[in-house]
Amino acid sequence: METSDRLRQAIIDGRVQTVELIIERHPKLLKNTDTNNGWTSLHYAAFHGQYEICKLLINKGHDKLEVSLSHDRSTALHLAALRNRERSLHYLAQHLERSIDWKNEDHETALMVSVAHGNDPCVNLLLDFGADIELGDESGTRPLHVAAARGHVKTLRTLIDRGADANKPNFQGWTPADYSATVQVQTYLHTLINDIKRNHNSATPIATSPVGSPPRTSSEQLT
Secondary structure (H helix, E strand, C coil), rough: CHHHHHHHHHHHHHCCCCCCCHHCCHHCCCCCCCCCCCCCCCHHHCCCCHHHHHHHHCCCCCCCCCCCCCCCCCHHHHHHHCCCCHHHHHHHHHHHHHHHCCCCCCCHHHHHHHHHHCCCHHHHHHHHHCCCCCCCCCCCHHHHHHHHHHHHHHHHHHHCCCCCCCCCCCCCCCCHHHHHCCCCHHHHHHHHHHHHHHHHHHHHCCCCCCCCCCCCCCHHHCC
């Protein structure tokens, strides 16, 4: 087996010491890009949730100078988000901030990928690291549209609670509710929107007069 193949398999298997040994002996294989899909060592580690290997690769300088992109322009964050690899995603988001809102060739950010697959832990994590909750694809379709279309009600709730605009349409004029996978999902989304309105109204302070002092009339205010 070629050394590059042995390294790739060791990453998939999570054999940290083997990975470290091969990279020390062959430092030029750090990224070890797979010609079939464009995945680097970090892509494979992220996809398979190999947290310790993600740490090792970053510490060795992987993605220090530029963001590694697969053939479809996905970053390692996209793949960790795809597979709901929360621990690896957390580490990568800490050290590869420029990748957080990076769009692949489908104009999807890592947040969009997490939302599309209902990976709520990664959705929350990416938002904690500052992912743009309103950043959409080329049609203006945003994470909330995607959650509604896929019927991921838990993720819908998360996005609404984190401040997503439920009324903003995409460039075709369709709102997230219009994208709902089922009538039940649409009803649930409308319920969330109404809850926000009620909470906003109840939180609006009502002007009161000081105790013992009646409100002044307009004529009193003019004298």
